[in-house]
Amino acid sequence: MPSKGTAQWKGDLKGGSGTFVAGDSIKGDYSFKSRFEDGPGANPEQLIGAAHAACFSMALSNMLAEAGTPPDSVDTEAVVTLQLVDGAPTITKIALTTVGRVPGLDEAGFAEHAKAAKEGCPVSKALAGVPEITLDASLAG
Template sequence: MQINRTGSAQWSGGLKDGKGQISTQSGALNHYPYGFASRFEGVPGTNPEELIGAAHAGCFTMALSLILNEAGFTAESMETTAKVTLESVEGGFAITAIHLTLTGKVPGADEAKFTELANKAKAGCPVSKALASVPITLEVHAA
């Protein structure tokens, strides 16, 4: 089975004075603004790093749900935040780290089991695999 999804970006102008728009196939983002100021200066709009973070958090949490079910558990609730670090390095900028913070309530699973299964999801989710060149860490909190 092969699934294809698309995202697109439109840009006009230079780096600092230019403006862009990001759209997704689903319409979740439809010509949503992004640019230098939203990426580096905290101005409203999106940026590639937060989009990667949202995608990673979503994929990881969904993968963990599957892994929990396979182990005989069902999450009552889970929330994941992905902190994506962009840094100036030799030759430009690079994403140098991703830190996942998971808080979840899983009846019947103690914190050790929850952490074990969460690490399995971190290693196996498709977005983690795509981002394998970046160090990915995980912090787990059982609610």
């Protein structure tokens, strides 16, 4: 199933602005300031983070259910770091933090499934060129 996103940029890099649409209903504005200076608005790295967190959570939930321990919930945050490398903006790190509510599963089992989900989810595979993708996985207390 193909998924679609569109974007439009108007103006030069620092003074211009853009809009994006992901799917049918996710819309936002972005600018140089929202991307490189922590200004208001969205940026592509936030969209990558949301996509990674969503894909990872789905993959992990599926793996847990297939192993006989379906989760009550899996909450994941993906923090995407954009830095200048040799003068070019580069995604250098993605830090995944996930917390699961999984009756009947211990921390070691959860961590094992989380590691497999990190390696196997389609978005993780698409982001394989990112130099560092970390994972912190724990069960909710």
